[in-house]
Amino acid sequence: AAIAAADLTPAMAAAFDRYARLTEQRITAEVSSPSEFLWIDTLRQDQRADVQRGLRQGGVIIERMQTRDGTQEIGVPDGLIHHWVGTVFVPGTSVKEAVALMQDYDRHSKYFAPAIARSKMLQREGNRFRVALRFHVKKIISVTMDTENEAEFFHPAADRAYSRIRS
Numbered sequence: 001a002a003i004a005a006a007d008l009t010p011a012m013a014a015a016f017d018r019y020a021r022l023t024e025q026r027i028t029a030e031v032s033s034p035s036e037f038l039w040i041d042t043l044r045q046d047q048r049a050d051v052q053r054g055l056r057q058g059g060v061i062i063e064r065m066q067t068r069d070g071t072q073e074i075g076v077p078d079g080l081i082h083h084w085v086g087t088v089f090v091p092g093t094s095v096k097e098a099v100a101l102m103q104d105y106d107r108h109s110k111y112f113a114p115a116i117a118r119s120k121m122l123q124r125e126g127n128r129f130r131v132a133l134r135f136h137v138k139k140i141i142s143v144t145m146d147t148e149n150e151a152e153f154f155h156p157a158a159d160r161a162y163s164r165i166r167s
Contacts, residue, residue: 008079009077009078009079011077011078012076012077012078012079015074015075015076015077015079015081016076016079016081018069018074019067019074019076019081019083020166022067022068022069022074023065023067023083024164026067027162027164030042031154031156031160031162032156037160037162038087039063039085039087040052040055040087051087055087055088055089056089060086060087060088061086061087061088062084062085062086062087063084063085064083064084065083065084065085066083067083095158095159095160095161098161099153099155099161102153102163103129103153105119105120105121105129105131105133105151106119106120106121107119108131108133109134114136114138115135115136115137116133116134116135116136117134117135117136117144118132118133118134119131119132119133119134120132122148127152127153127154127155128150128151128152129149129150129151129152129153130148130149130150130151131148131149131151132146132147132148132149133146133147133149133167134146134147135147147167148167149165149166149167150165150166151163151164151165151166152164152165
């Protein structure tokens with residue numbers, strides 16, 4: 001059975017904008033720090049060791065994230081914010097090669113199947129992209145989400161790059 005999407009209300013949009021602004025402030029602080037550039041760098045030492053072990057064994061680490069406003073949770077009236085971080089380790093790959101792969105949106109459905117069922121770059125202006133992605137997840141039920149995303153890539157140093165992606 002298909003379920004129609006809800007309409008975006010002004011209250012939902014305002015909550016999302018607040019969440020995104022606070023998240024981007026946190027990320028800006030982290031990536032400007034030489035010691036906390038990667039998400040894994042922010043973990044406790046014991047957690048970091050476990051994650052590094054999983055990555056070296058070829059694992060993909062996906063963690064749910066939550067941005068708070070101080071100690072307060074950011075509520076979204078009649079809506080949800082999905083905020084995730086994904087980490088992989090690809091030995092022998094340069095930052096330039098990794099960024100080229102991530103910017104090859106027309107082939108994300110090939111690279112990241114079956115989670116991404118369809119992908120298409122809609123527009124590119126330098127390091128800014130507008131892309132359409134169809135996500136498909138099958139657990140007990142199947143869920144398919146058609147999303148339009150804006151991605152921007154940043155290169156703070158020759159050995160570092162990161163992106164911000166909003167859907």
